[in-house]
Amino acid sequence: MPVSDAVSETIGDDDTASGLPLNELFYSVQGEGKLTGTPSVFVRTSGCNLRCWFCDSYHTSWEPVYAHCSIETIIEKIQSFDSASHVVLTGGEPLIHPEAVALLERLNELGYHTTVETNGTIYRDAPIDLASISPKLKSSTPTEENAPADDVDGWNKKHETERIDMDALGQLVDSYSTQLKFVVTDRTDLEEINELVAQIRANSTTTIENEDILLMPEGTTREQLADRQQTVAELAIEYGYRYTPRLHVDLWNDAPET
Ligand code: SF4
Helix, strand or coil: CCCCCCCCCCCCCCCCCCCEEEEEEEEEECCCCCCCCCEEEEEEECCCCCCCCCCCCHHHCCCCCCEEECHHHHHHHHHCCCCCCEEEEECCCHHHCCHHHHHHHHHHHCCCEEEEEECCCCCCCCCCCEEEECCCCHHHCCCCCCCCCCCCCCHHHHHHHHCCCHHHHHHHHHHCCEEEEEEECCCCHHHHHHHHHHHHHHCCCCCCCHHHEEEEECCCCHHHHHHHHHHHHHHHHHHCCEECCCHHHHHHCCCCCC
16 A cells, blocks of 8 residues: 555654644655646645545555654754745645644745645635645445455445535635546546536636546556556546546555655
């Protein structure tokens, strides 16, 4: 599974009161979305309110591992990457943590461009330059057959009930520059994507262009992506949406901290 299954000793510090539970913090290139290829510091929080069966950050959701890190220590680690100007706050679901707002405010004060990668179920008022919203489709719901853990333990129902929050989606779209990024497993997802896009457009006052709607192939290894990427690119052409690769998988396959 990608993402770290053990937390670096350098991440944790003693300040658990005001910190964030981090899985990893690293410098790489953005692999997905409109900023693909942009060198960025990734701050990956642990913990998620959903459980996609295909989760590409298993150790932030199904089996979360983390250490708490204070906001100031996170800032120091980000500043240690001298050439970095972009920061990606990702997860898990980073917006389940109220402390994410304090981090985003500090990053804004320091002049960093911030992307927040979110599943779109939670709205927070924070300085965010790009909200990368990935609403989860029916095809993401875990079952006894597809879940990566033995015990789905109620997550099937919780995931299905909570995966779309139209109020939060509308607020996010109206508050921030956004991209809507859908993980596509096959052609049958497109009907639901079209319906969701229509609902989000009806529920917000902001114009959502088709180029803001991204189709991304499901898959966490080169082999899995190879099976799907052409189909998803052809669907993007057919529907007038944008295709996004998973460049980090192409470059580094399944490795943590990429
Ligand atoms: S919403 Fe994202 S982090 Fe949460 S389970 Fe799904 S893919 Fe994983």
